[in-house]
Structures are given as C-alpha cells and as structure tokens.
Amino acid sequence: MTTVPSPNASSSAGPVALSIRDMVVTYDEFNALDHVSLDVAEGESFGIVGESGSGKSTLLRAVAGLAKFGQGSLEVNGQSYSGSGRNKEFYRTVQMVFQDPYGSLHPRQTVDRLLLEPLVIHGFTDVDARISRALDEVGLGAGFRFRYSHQLSGGQRQRIAIARALILEPKILLLDEPTSALDASIQAEILNLLEDARRARNLTFVMVSHDLGVISHMCERLTVMKTGKVVETVAAQALEKREFSADYTRQLLVASEGFRRG
Numbered sequence: 001m002t003t004v005p006s007p008n009a010s011s012s013a014g015p016v017a018l019s020i021r022d023m024v025v026t027y028d029e030f031n032a033l034d035h036v037s038l039d040v041a042e043g044e045s046f047g048i049v050g051e052s053g054s055g056k057s058t059l060l061r062a063v064a065g066l067a068k069f070g071q072g073s074l075e076v077n078g079q080s081y082s083g084s085g086r087n088k089e090f091y092r093t094v095q096m097v098f099q100d101p102y103g104s105l106h107p108r109q110t111v112d113r114l115l116l117e118p119l120v121i122h123g124f125t126d127v128d129a130r131i132s133r134a135l136d137e138v139g140l141g142a143g144f145r146f147r148y149s150h151q152l153s154g155g156q157r158q159r160i161a162i163a164r165a166l167i168l169e170p171k172i173l174l175l176d177e178p179t180s181a182l183d184a185s186i187q188a189e190i191l192n193l194l195e196d197a198r199r200a201r202n203l204t205f206v207m208v209s210h211d212l213g214v215i216s217h218m219c220e221r222l223t224v225m226k227t228g229k230v231v232e233t234v235a236a237q238a239l240e241k242r243e244f245s246a247d248y249t250r251q252l253l254v255a256s257e258g259f260r261r262g
C-alpha cells in the first residue's frame with residue numbers, strides 16, 4: 001500500500017485513499033481543471049475551497065466519474081481509474097452527497113425505496129436491518145420509511161441522502177456543499193452527523209465548500225483552488241494562525257470573515 005510521509009502540511013500522513021496527478025478536465029477548450037494533483041490519506045477529512053467557478057465541483061465530479069478527465073491519473077484505494085471508466089466496487093465504496101438533495105432523491109420514491117435501491121444494485125440481502133440502521137444513524141426513525149421526499153424538510157432530505165450514501169458502507173464520501181442549502185442550526189446538526197459517521201467508520205472525506213468556516217471546522221487539511229488550479233494545500237489550523245503563503249488564500253479568508261461580520 002502506498003504511504004505518504006507527512007513532512008509538512010501539504011502532504012498527507014498514512015496510507016493514501018485518493019491520489020490525483022496532473023488531472024485536466026476540458027470544456028469547449030477551456031480547462032475547468034488545469035493539472036491538479038493532490039493526495040488524501042485514509043480517514044482524513046480534506047477540504048476544497050475557492051471562489052465560484054474555480055473548479056471545486058468539477059474536481060469532485062471528475063473523481064466520481066461524472067466528468068471525464070482527458071489527462072492525468074486517478075488512484076482510489078490503490079486502484080487506478082481512467083478518465084471515464086469506473087467499476088461496481090468504485091460505485092459502492094465512493095459515494096457523493098450533493099448540495100441539493102432534491103436532485104439525488106427521486107420524488108416518486110418513498111424513503112424505503114430510496115434506501116432499498118442501492119442495496120439491491122449491490123447485492124445486499126439483509127436489507128430491512130440495513131435500512132433501519134441507516135435511518136437510526138442519521139437520526140430518523142422508522143416512521144420516515146414511507147414518506148416521499150416532498151414530505152420531508154430540507155434537513156431531513158439531506159439526512160436521507162447521507163443515509164443512502166452510508167448504507168453501502170463506503171470508504172470515501174465526496175461532499176459537494178452538503179449543508180449550504182440549510183439554515184445555520186440544521187447545518188451544524190448535519191455537520192456533526194457527518195463527523196460522527198466519519199469517526200465511527202474511519203471514512204475519508206473530500207468536502208467542497210465556499211465557507212472557510214465550515215471547512216476549517218470539519219477538515220484537517222485543505223486545498224485552495226483558483227481558475228482550475230491548486231493555489232496551495234495547507235493544514236486547516238494554518239488558516240487561524242495565518243500560516244499560508246498565497247495572497248489569494250488571504251483574500252479568500254478576509255472575504256469570508258468580512259461576510260461573517262456583515
């Protein structure tokens with residue numbers, strides 16, 4: 001197993017869960033991802049920040065196989081993947097949670113069906129017990145099993161989306177702004193729920209957010225992106241101590257603090 005030493009904040013410690021080298025995603029001759037490289041360690045919580053359009057979602061989508069990368073390489077849990085091909089094991093062990101759970105939850109399916117579907121696809125048989133456990137883990141009781149997504153609040157819908165991701169016992173969660181559509185108190189509940197799940201299951205997180213406060217609360221390290229490129233990768237504590245090198249990181253931090261004060 002590949003292990004990356006940790007000489008400083010820009011490299012991860014321990015076995016590598018996710019390794020991206022020189023990744024390029026091109027749309028209409030424009031590089032939305034421009035030679036991006038980074039490593040994320042097993043069990044690490046890793047953040048991606050940057051202004052709108054900097055390529056954060058494209059990076060997650062390229063890892064997930066939802067956007068094709070034309071150049072570069074991707075290794076997940078020791079296995080190499082091409083720009084577009086993914087196998088069934090990948091789709092079990094790597095799960096993505098989106099900002100808007102409406103998009104990922106079929107409106108004509110009950111919670112029960114929504115949780116059953118991935119279990120059936122991946123050949124699990126003890127489905128009843130797994131559905132009950134998944135609902136418990138996200139703080140929803142059996143009473144929610146036969147509700148449709150329009151009968152749930154935004155926070156409850158996001159809990160179901162997380163349950164649907166966790167039910168397959170993944171190793172990596174790709175989280176694309178998972179709480180930015182929620183109000184502050186629900187946001188905190190969902191972040192706590194995610195953090196509890198990560199610790200209990202030794203999950204690896206790669207979390208995109210425009211909110212540096214969320215990322216520094218949740219993540220051990222983070223990559224700052226601008227115009228499709230990595231500006232720098234720093235330890236989350238470095239933000240508080242102002243131990244980063246790029247002016248752009250300082251601008252992002254100042255903008256985010258100004259926004260919070262405002």
Ligand SMILES: Nc1ncnc2c1ncn2[C@@H]1O[C@H](COP(=O)(O)OP(=O)(O)OP(=O)(O)O)[C@@H](O)[C@H]1O
Nearest residue numbers: 027028032050051052053054055056057058059210
């Ligand atoms: N399917 C697509 N076709 C063409 N261009 C795209 C596509 N998806 C993304 N882009 C472009 O790629 C760039 C990066 O987009 P991306 O969604 O990754 O940014 P982001 O950092 O996640 O932004 P935000 O914080 O606003 O969600 C943007 O200029 C966007 O317009």
